[in-house]
Amino acid sequence: MTSTTSTLTPPDGAGRTGPDEAATGAGIAALIAEAPVPQPTLAKTFGAMMAREFRVLRRNSISTFMRAVMQPLLFVFVFTYVMPKIGGGFMFGGAAAAGASAVNFATILVPGLMASMLLMQGIMAVTFPLVMEFSWQRTIEDRALAPVPIHVLGVQKISAGAVQSFLGALIVFPIVLVVHAAGQAPHVHVTNWALLVLILATASLLTSALGLLLGTVMDPRKMQMVFAAILLPATMLGCVYYPWSAMHQIRWLQMLILINPMVYMSEGLRAVLTPGVGHMPMWAILTVLLGGTAIFGYLGTRTFTRRVLN
Amino acid sequence: MTDSATRARQVAGTAPEAGPGAGTAIRTEDLRKTYKTSRGDVPAVRGIDLNVPSGELFGLLGPNGAGKSTTIGMLTTLVLPTGGRAWVAGIDVVADPVGVKRRIGVVTQNNTLDMQLTVAENLEFRSRFFGLGPREAARRAAQLIDAFGLGDRRKAMATDLSGGQARRLLIARALVHRPEVLFLDEPTAGLDPQTRVNLWDILRVLHDQGQSILLTTHYMEEAEALCDQIAVVDHGEVLASGTVDELKEGTRADTVITVRYEGAVPDGLVAETGLEGRPGVGKVETDHDRIRVFASEPDGVLGELVAAGSRAGLTVLDAAQLRPSLETVFLNLTGREYRE
Numbered sequence: 201m202t203s204t205t206s207t208l209t210p211p212d213g214a215g216r217t218g219p220d221e222a223a224t225g226a227g228i229a230a231l232i233a234e235a236p237v238p239q240p241t242l243a244k245t246f247g248a249m250m251a252r253e254f255r256v257l258r259r260n261s262i263s264t265f266m267r268a269v270m271q272p273l274l275f276v277f278v279f280t281y282v283m284p285k286i287g288g289g290f291m292f293g294g295a296a297a298a299g300a301s302a303v304n305f306a307t308i309l310v311p312g313l314m315a316s317m318l319l320m321q322g323i324m325a326v327t328f329p330l331v332m333e334f335s336w337q338r339t340i341e342d343r344a345l346a347p348v349p350i351h352v353l354g355v356q357k358i359s360a361g362a363v364q365s366f367l368g369a370l371i372v373f374p375i376v377l378v379v380h381a382a383g384q385a386p387h388v389h390v391t392n393w394a395l396l397v398l399i400l401a402t403a404s405l406l407t408s409a410l411g412l413l414l415g416t417v418m419d420p421r422k423m424q425m426v427f428a429a430i431l432l433p434a435t436m437l438g439c440v441y442y443p444w445s446a447m448h449q450i451r452w453l454q455m456l457i458l459i460n461p462m463v464y465m466s467e468g469l470r471a472v473l474t475p476g477v478g479h480m481p482m483w484a485i486l487t488v489l490l491g492g493t494a495i496f497g498y499l500g501t502r503t504f505t506r507r508v509l510n
Numbered sequence: 511m512t513d514s515a516t517r518a519r520q521v522a523g524t525a526p527e528a529g530p531g532a533g534t535a536i537r538t539e540d541l542r543k544t545y546k547t548s549r550g551d552v553p554a555v556r557g558i559d560l561n562v563p564s565g566e567l568f569g570l571l572g573p574n575g576a577g578k579s580t581t582i583g584m585l586t587t588l589v590l591p592t593g594g595r596a597w598v599a600g601i602d603v604v605a606d607p608v609g610v611k612r613r614i615g616v617v618t619q620n621n622t623l624d625m626q627l628t629v630a631e632n633l634e635f636r637s638r639f640f641g642l643g644p645r646e647a648a649r650r651a652a653q654l655i656d657a658f659g660l661g662d663r664r665k666a667m668a669t670d671l672s673g674g675q676a677r678r679l680l681i682a683r684a685l686v687h688r689p690e691v692l693f694l695d696e697p698t699a700g701l702d703p704q705t706r707v708n709l710w711d712i713l714r715v716l717h718d719q720g721q722s723i724l725l726t727t728h729y730m731e732e733a734e735a736l737c738d739q740i741a742v743v744d745h746g747e748v749l750a751s752g753t754v755d756e757l758k759e760g761t762r763a764d765t766v767i768t769v770r771y772e773g774a775v776p777d778g779l780v781a782e783t784g785l786e787g788r789p790g791v792g793k794v795e796t797d798h799d800r801i802r803v804f805a806s807e808p809d810g811v812l813g814e815l816v817a818a819g820s821r822a823g824l825t826v827l828d829a830a831q832l833r834p835s836l837e838t839v840f841l842n843l844t845g846r847e848y849r850e
Contacts, residue, residue: 227657228685228712232719235688236650240612240641248638255635256626342622344588346639347612510545510589 240347246356249343253360268321268368272313272375280306280380303477306386310376311469312440314369315403319434319462321368322407323414323426326361330415331423334507344508353508354412354501361408366400391475395482399468402489406461409493412500416507438462443470445478464488535599535691535722536562536585542593543580543746554580556746557594562724562739564690567717569737570726571836577746578726579619582695585724586616599690612640615684619695621676623668623683630655630664632683640687654682658712674705681712691722698732710736730836742840749843757839764792764804766832766841769815771799771824783818785811799827804842 257264283305333340343353376386390396414426437457439447444467447454457463468485470477479485543555555577562568570578583589585598587607596603599613624632633651634644642650655664658678663671671679677697684692694713698706713736717723727733733740734754741751750757775796785791790807803811808831816826832838 227653228715229719231653231657231685232688232716232721235685236642236646238612238637238640238642238687240639240687244641245639248635251638251644252624252627252631252635255631259626338618338620339622339625341588341616341618341620342624343639345586345611345614345616347608349608508588510583 242348242352245346245348246352249346249353249356250360253363257364264364265371267324268317268371269375271320272317272372273379275313276306276309276376276379279309280304280376280384280386284381284384303474304384304386306376306380306384307388307474308441308443308477310372310386310388311473312438312442312466313376314372314400314469314473315438315462315465316435316440317368317372318365318400318403318465319407319410319438320431322361322365322404323411323431325364326357326408326411327415327418327426328423330357330412331418331420334415335420340508350505350508351501354504355497357504358405358408358412358497358500361411362401362404365404365407369400369404386474387476388473389475391472396469396472399465399472399485399489402486402493403465403468406465406489406493406496409496409500410461412504413496416500416503434460434462439466439470443467443477444480461488461492464492533564533600534561534597535564535566536560536568536597536724538581538585538594538596540594541581541584541591541596543577543584543589544592554746555584555591558741558743558746558748560741560748560751562722564722565720566738567713567723567725567736569733569740570724570743571728571730571733571737571740572726572743573728576728576743578728578743579695580746581743582616582693582724582726586614586693587611612687613690615687615689615692617677617680617684617692617694617697619699621680623671623676623679625667625669628665628667629660629671629679632668632679633686636683637686642686650686654686658682673701674708677701677705677709678712681709685716691724692716694723694725696726696728698727698729706732730840734836740836742836742843744840744843750839754836757836758834764806764838764842765808765834766830766838767803767805767808767811767815768828768830768832769801769812769819769826770828771819772827773824774799775801775824776822779818779822779824782821783814785814804838 330340344350346353377388380386414430418426437453438460439457439462444454444457444463447457464480464485467480468482468489471479471482471485538558538560540557540559541555542553542557545552545554558577558581560568570581572578580589584591585596585603587603587610591604598610601609601613603610624635627635630648630651633654634647637647637650638644652664655661658681660675660679660682663675668676668679681694681697684694697713698709701709710732713723713725717736725733725737737754739751739753740757742749742757750760752760775798780786780794780796780801783794785803786794790805791811792804792806794804795802801815803815805811812829812831816829819826832841
């Protein structure tokens with residue numbers, strides 16, 4: 201029971217208001233009478249919402265790509281190309297990298313930068329669009345009226361953000377493998393592909409769940425605080441630029457940063473990508489990544505539901 | 511079984527259980543909403559009872575801040591009631607919000623189009639949210655675009671539409687899944703008169719097709735021109751409801767004659783006019799520099815007020831005679847002028 205374009209007639213009011221301004225009375229009537237019967241299911245609606253995210257992502261692909269590439273590119277360029285060239289390159293070794301011989305900085309940097317990208321992309325993909333959707337026009341109501349429970353919409357936002365976060369982390373690979381000075385190539389070796397995918401997936405979900413929570417609890421007028429109070433400390437104290445084991449010389453800080461989920465992302469990736477560098481035990485990493493995803497996911501969808509429903 | 515009832519079963523997969531709201535498009539019982547704020551509880555809706563039969567175009571008329579949007583928010587499941595109950599298409603809005611969302615189309619007061627998408631994509635993805643496949647959704651979008659006169663804006667981003675175009679797209683988007691009940695929250699607010707009349711035509715076509723519609727508006731002429739039944743709302747309460755004629759009859763709406771003078775109305779001026787107690791004159795109100803007379807027989811009243819002012823040395827700045835209308839109904843119900 202579908203209508204066809206042949207049932208449409210020229211606009212009734214075309215003479216009065218012009219073709220652009222006139223609606224087709226008969227056309228509208230036909231559309232109502234012959235509309236297809238919708239059969240929404242949770243899976244179909246969820247899939248359609250994800251398809252919408254990918255359409256937008258594709259449309260904004262250049263700006264998204266630039267956003268994802270610039271940070272790791274510049275970082276790798278400065279620390280693994282410029283610094284070694286001007287004599288400022290440095291190595292981790294001996295006591296700093298427990299049990300490992302001297303390790304160049306690029307090797308330390310690969311998992312750290314990937315973790316940094318996971319966090320950055322996860323929050324950028326979820327928090328900032330959400331703040332706009334909750335602004336005075338409340339465009340969130342567009343999807344809130346879709347035939348699914350509101351918390352499912354929150355889960356969908358986490359899923360879409362996680363995909364962007366995952367892809368953002370992968371971008372680091374080609375950059376670090378290509379951009380470096382002679383002799384500064386990172387030594388990366390995937391020890392367990394399944395574990396790598398698991399860590400990337402859980403870390404992506406964790407960061408976008410955190411993004412959902414932040415986007416629903418933060419005052420939109422104070423969003424710059426996200427950078428100052430969350431992204432910056434999380435990155436600088438997230439074992440991006442050094443392995444956690446190397447922090448044993450500053451014991452209090454080593455313990456303090458355990459509250460930072462990013463530490464577990466960096467260390468998890470370090471464990472599967474750079475086995476020559478000391479890292480945390482895998483059980484601790486997976487416990488925090490899975491537990492953090494569950495906690496942030498629960499809190500995020502809860503606050504999201506409260507914000508959508510007045 | 512009516513077509514809309516059949517459709518209700520098709521959409522839901524199962525028939526809504528026969529309950530207090532069965533058989534009506536919208537029903538509410540003592541529906542309430544109180545917002546908790548830092549300054550204490552703020553009641554927005556204070557116990558509204560509505561009963562809107564299927565196929566009716568029902569208007570909620572009231573000034574800004576009357577509680578119309580909060581009421582529509584509760585009926586469309588986006589605002590949680592703090593008291594009372596409501597059913598849309600026979601389904602309890604709190605117990606089964608997803609069931610309600612399957613059956614309604616909503617045109618929000620703000621422009622809630624997806625600004626990241628084009629005109630066509632806004633319609634396609636809304637169709638897909640309601641279970642249509644990508645091909646069928648694209649076909650449906652094309653039909654709606656043509657029917658709503660947006661053909662040349664098909665590929666335009668939603669951000670690039672004029673106010674009238676955006677409003678038409680919002681209505682088209684609300685209709686993609688052929689909802690049983692269409693909610694329109696202030697659909698013509700802020701639009702130019704020509705676009706407003708154009709949208710009225712669309713709503714009339716929808717209504718002629720048997721579409722159940724609940725419309726909120728603060729434009730009296732809009733409610734009067736479009737609605738079968740109207741509920742006059744103010745301060746979160748329904749003051750009166752019925753057809754326009756019933757409202758005029760029920761409130762015995764009089765013609766309202768208002769004269770505003772250059773200075774304050776002196777004591778004794780009203781008595782001098784001899785209007786108080788005169789047959790066909792309901793009441794006479796004085797408010798600083800103006801006199802307002804409610805009269806079922808208004809002939810000569812305006813002349814009396816102008817002449818009395820002249821005798822008292824007062825210049826007349828404004829004079830108005832409002833025949834019985836929704837505006838005079840509102841005046842009669844609340845004792846104050848309608849504030850938009």
